[in-house]
Amino acid sequence: xxxxxxxxxxxxxxxxxxxxxxxxxxxxxxxxxxxxxxxxxxxxxxxxxxxxxxxxxxxxxxxxxxxxxxxxxxxxxxxxxxxxxxxxxxxxxxxxxxxxxxxxxxxxxxxxxxxxxxxxxxxxxxxxxxxxxxxxxxxxxxxxxxxxxxxxxxxxxxxxxxxxxxxxxxxxxxxxxxxxxxxxxxxxxxxxxxxxxxxxxxxxxxxxxxxxxxxxxxxxxxxxxxxxxxxxxxxxxxxxxxxxxxxxxxxxxxxxxxxxxxxxxxxxxxxx
Amino acid sequence: xxxxxxxxxxxxxxxxxxxxxxxxxxxxxxxxxxxxxxxxxxxxxxxxxxxxxxxxxxxxxxxxxxxxxxxxxxxxxxxxxxxxxxxxxxxxxxxxxxxxxxxxxxxxxxxxxxxxxxxxxxxxxxxxxxxxxxxxxxxxxxxxxxxxxxxxxxxxxxxxxxxxxxxxxxxxxxxxxxxxxxxxxxxxxxxxxxxxxxxxxxxxxxxxxxxxxxxxxxxxxxxxxxxxxxxxxxxxxxxxxxxxxxxxxxxxxxxxxxxxxxxxxxxxxxxxxxxxxxxxxxxxxxxxxxxxxxxxxxxxxxxxxxxxxxxxxxxxxxxxxxxxxxxxxxxxxxxxxxxxxxxxx
Numbered sequence: 001x002x003x004x005x006x007x008x009x010x011x012x013x014x015x016x017x018x019x020x021x022x023x024x025x026x027x028x029x030x031x032x033x034x035x036x037x038x039x040x041x042x043x044x045x046x047x048x049x050x051x052x053x054x055x056x057x058x059x060x061x062x063x064x065x066x067x068x069x070x071x072x073x074x075x076x077x078x079x080x081x082x083x084x085x086x087x088x089x090x091x092x093x094x095x096x097x098x099x100x101x102x103x104x105x106x107x108x109x110x111x112x113x114x115x116x117x118x119x120x121x122x123x124x125x126x127x128x129x130x131x132x133x134x135x136x137x138x139x140x141x142x143x144x145x146x147x148x149x150x151x152x153x154x155x156x157x158x159x160x161x162x163x164x165x166x167x168x169x170x171x172x173x174x175x176x177x178x179x180x181x182x183x184x185x186x187x188x189x190x191x192x193x194x195x196x197x198x199x200x201x202x203x204x205x206x207x208x209x210x211x212x213x214x215x216x217x218x219x220x221x222x223x224x225x226x227x228x229x230x231x232x233x234x235x236x237x238x239x240x241x242x243x244x245x246x247x248x249x250x251x252x253x254x255x256x257x258x259x260x261x262x263x264x265x266x267x268x269x270x271x272x
Numbered sequence: 273x274x275x276x277x278x279x280x281x282x283x284x285x286x287x288x289x290x291x292x293x294x295x296x297x298x299x300x301x302x303x304x305x306x307x308x309x310x311x312x313x314x315x316x317x318x319x320x321x322x323x324x325x326x327x328x329x330x331x332x333x334x335x336x337x338x339x340x341x342x343x344x345x346x347x348x349x350x351x352x353x354x355x356x357x358x359x360x361x362x363x364x365x366x367x368x369x370x371x372x373x374x375x376x377x378x379x380x381x382x383x384x385x386x387x388x389x390x391x392x393x394x395x396x397x398x399x400x401x402x403x404x405x406x407x408x409x410x411x412x413x414x415x416x417x418x419x420x421x422x423x424x425x426x427x428x429x430x431x432x433x434x435x436x437x438x439x440x441x442x443x444x445x446x447x448x449x450x451x452x453x454x455x456x457x458x459x460x461x462x463x464x465x466x467x468x469x470x471x472x473x474x475x476x477x478x479x480x481x482x483x484x485x486x487x488x489x490x491x492x493x494x495x496x497x498x499x500x501x502x503x504x505x506x507x508x509x510x511x512x513x514x515x516x517x518x519x520x521x522x523x524x525x526x527x528x529x530x531x532x533x534x535x536x537x538x539x540x541x542x543x544x545x546x547x548x549x550x551x552x553x554x555x556x557x558x559x560x561x562x563x564x565x566x567x568x569x570x571x572x573x574x575x576x577x578x579x580x581x582x583x584x585x586x587x588x589x590x591x592x593x594x595x596x597x598x599x600x601x602x603x604x605x606x607x608x609x610x611x612x613x614x615x616x617x
Contacts, residue, residue: 067501090503101501107494109561110487118491119502121484131482174502 018081019044020182020213021066021097027074028061035061036237037074041230043182043213048204050216050224052257053234059217062234063186066215067099068092080181093119098175099184102191106167108160112152115159116141116174144173165196169203182213189223201227221254233257298555299567301606305553305599306574313581320584327461333576334469336546337569338524341472342517343544344551344568348480349513350493350560351407353396355415356517357543362418363389363525364535365426368435378443386522392418393518397511419541426537439533451523452531465527469569472520476565489513494561549596550575553603574599 019042027037036058043049053059064070065077068086076083079095086092089099106115114137122133142155150166150173159167168188175183185204189197204227207214218224224231231248233241233256241256294300313320339356346353353359366388371381396414400407423433430436438444453464480486488509491499500506529535552558553574554567578595582588 069501089501090505093503099501101498107491107498107561109494110490114487114490118487118499119504121487123484130484132484132487134482 019078020080021215022078022081023066023075024078025075026065026072026077028065028070028072029074034237036065036072036234039075039234039239041232041239041242043215045181045211045213046208047229048208048214048216048227049230049232050218050228051232051234052218052221052224052253054219054257056236057234058237059219059234060186061237063099063184063215063217066092066097066182067184068097093178093180096179096181097184098178098180098182100168100171100175100186100188102168102187106159106171109158111156112145112159112162112170113138113141113155116144116170116177120178140177144177145170163196165192165199168192168200172200172203172207176207176210176212180212182215183207184215184217186217187219188216189218189220197223219257221250221257225250225253298562298564299570300555301603302554302567302570302574305603306570306577309574309577309581313577313585317581317585320581323460325580325584327463329573329576329580330460330466331463331576332579333569333573334463334465335524335527336543336550336575337469337572338465338472339517339520339543339547340550340554340568340572341469341476341565342513342520343547344554344556344563344565345476345480345489346513346517347548347551347556347558348493348560348563349489349510350496351397351400351510351513352411352548353514353517354408354411354544355392355396355418356411356521356547357540357545358415358418358422359389359392359518359521359540360524360528360543361422361535361537361540362392363522364529365422365435365525365537367526368438368529368535369426369429371438371441372436373429375441378438378441378447381438382447382526385525386519389518389522389525390515391518392521393515394511396518397514400514401507401510415544422537422540433537435535435537437533438529444530447526448530451526451529468523469572473565473569480565485509485512490561492560546575546596549600553599555603558604571603 022042024040026039028035039058039062041049041051051059051062061070065072065086068089068091071085071087077085079086079097084095086095086097092099107118110118117137122137123130124133125131138155142152145152145155150162150169152162159170162170172183172185172188188200188204192200201223204214204216208227214227216224216228225245229245231241231243231245231253232239243253319325339360343353343356363385367378367381367385369381370376370384371378374380392414396407396411399405399410403410426433426435451464454461455464456462478486480489488499488504491504492506492509496506525535528539550571551563551568552571554563554569554571556563556567575596578599579592582591582595
């Protein structure tokens with residue numbers, strides 16, 4: 001979003017043809033438990049793919065596969081058209097896939113700017129004696145956050161002092177700043193209030209404008225429908241719905257999400 | 273949840289005054305404590321004011337302080353090492369026994385001992401990271417193993433509980449100059465360990481605040497999972513920290529060996545707690561992710577001061593531990609208070 005975003009935008013425009021991340025018939029088993037089976041989805045540039053599902057539907061397993069925490073053991077995962085098996089979060093990051101977790105996005109006691117650059121620190125001098133570019137990093141993180149409307153008087157404050165929505169935004173801004181092409185957002189709005197969710201959703205839309213592909217994991221169909229281009233519904237480890245924005249309405253999505261007929265039965269049961 | 277980030281500037285983080293910043297430093301409480309204790313003994317014990325007293329105090333502090341640097345770094349990284357105390361003895365013994373048994377140059381023993389010390393650190397770190405068992409338990413195990421082995425191997429090789437005097441073996445002189453010499457500056461006798469202590473504290477401080485590794489140490493101690501998710505090699509950082517403790521244990525062991533010529537195989541037990549206490553008094557959080565090397569140095573100095581001060585005041589030395597206990601408790605309480613202010617309320 002600074003100078004290097006202009007270069008990365010052109011890079012994205014050059015290969016808009018293929019999806020950034022593509023899953024074909026991907027599955028994952030833990031021992032004799034089938035966590036995921038037959039998952040196919042793709043994320044292109046400037047596209048938000050929403051993955052919906054109830055607790056235990058396999059959402060987190062899916063994130064773990066795409067973010068490189070647990071490799072898949074069935075099917076094919078393609079990143080930028082190349083078939084890969086991600087070995088670590090670092091590997092995924094190097095391929096332009098950044099994951100923002102709901103609960104473990106930041107280290108609360110560390111200053112905002114140290115969190116911003118954690119794992120991708122800028123250094124000066126030469127090996128073996130290398131020092132951090134402290135002033136440089138403080139300035140850059142402050143500027144980046146300022147662009148998002150997060151105006152911090154003290155960039156040295158521990159990040160734990162920020163509100164939940166702001167921490168999510170810092171984590172997303174960090175991913176974008178470090179050249180992520182694909183963002184995996186793990187329930188970014190789950191723990192947030194209405195206004196805070198709005199801030200995060202607005203930023204998701206902004207990331208899409210910048211040409212990023214976004215995988216937005218959530219169990220809130222209202223949030224999903226606001227930003228999504230494509231909806232995938234997981235249920236007990238399988239895909240039960242795969243629709244484009246134009247082919248489905250919010251009501252349908254909500255009903256599917258809630259289990260369709262199950263909801264109807266429940267409504268009937270609880271009728272007063 | 274009241275501030276809307278886009279419409280108006282954030283109001284949840286207020287600008288902080290310089291005064292507030294100083295008060296919130298992790299080592300601030302211990303500094304106040306240290307000054308208080310110094311003034312206290314200065315007033316009640318006349319002999320405490322002498323140059324010899326200062327010299328002794330600095331020396332005692334340095335023997336604890338060198339190890340406290342490593343233990344503090346490890347604690348900031350979120351782990352403990354209960355074997356640190358006996359590892360010092362193990363290092364000293366392995367250098368001494370090897371040099372004596374093979375009647376070789378002491379430097380062979382010194383290097384062998386370095387390998388042993390780093391090996392112990394690696395063993396602790398690897399086991400903690402590989403198994404996920406809390407470091408408290410893993411290092412409790414290695415503490416017992418080393419404590420037993422120190423005695424058993426020494427008895428086996430020498431038939432007594434201390435290693436033989438190695439002062440007539442080749443290379444002893446140079447090693448003594450490096451690890452255990454003394455010089456006079458401004459009328460104060462200064463042991464070389466004091467210089468090393470300051471040096472290690474300076475290096476550790478620079479590393480923590482100004483290098484990538486330092487950033488990673490705070491991160492793995494603060495939240496290991498978050499750090500891993502952004503690409504920090506958590507296992508390597510933590511194993512490295514255990515090996516740093518090993519390295520400093522080697523260093524301390526070498527000082528003991530070349531100062532006293534022979535090593536008592538049962539010593540060192542209980543010191544691991546003094547290192548930890550020094551780090552905690554200095555503002556390190558037991559839970560990791562917070563603290564400084566300077567704080568640990570102040571903690572060690574408080575130990576050195578109390579230790580010598582009580583002797584100079586002609587009190588029963590048994591009160592040293594009592595005093596340390598009070599310091600530890602008040603430090604923990606004030607740390608808790610600071611942490612609650614530093615993190616979210």
